[in-house]
Amino acid sequence: MIVLFTVLIVVLFGLGFLNALWWAVAAVLMFVAVRYGRGRGGSRVQGGNSEYRDYRDHRDRENRWDRRYRRQRQGLWRRQDRRDEQHHR
DSSP states (O other): OHHHHHHHHHHHHHHTTTOHHHHHHHHHHHHHHHHTOSSTTOOTTTOHHHHHHHHHHHHHHHHHHHHHHHHHHHHHHHHHHHHHHHHHO
16 A cells, blocks of 8 residues: 555656646645554654653553552551651650
8 A cells, every 4th residue: 555655656746747736746645644654653753652652651550550559658658757756756
């Protein structure tokens, strides 16, 4: 499919020597190919979506860890607070 799309762009570019409108059509098709290329995150040139996806996955893992171990840490924090209070007296 991508080969057919590339051939179409080349042909339209070639027709641009006859009529400049075809160059505009080829440019629009190239823009669409780059902007909305293969994959769900857009083309490889864009790259910003995969960075956000990595950040979101990391944030979700941290949130799951926090929910899982919150009780244990709360007990630890209380013990440390008691020690600090005793130490400052």
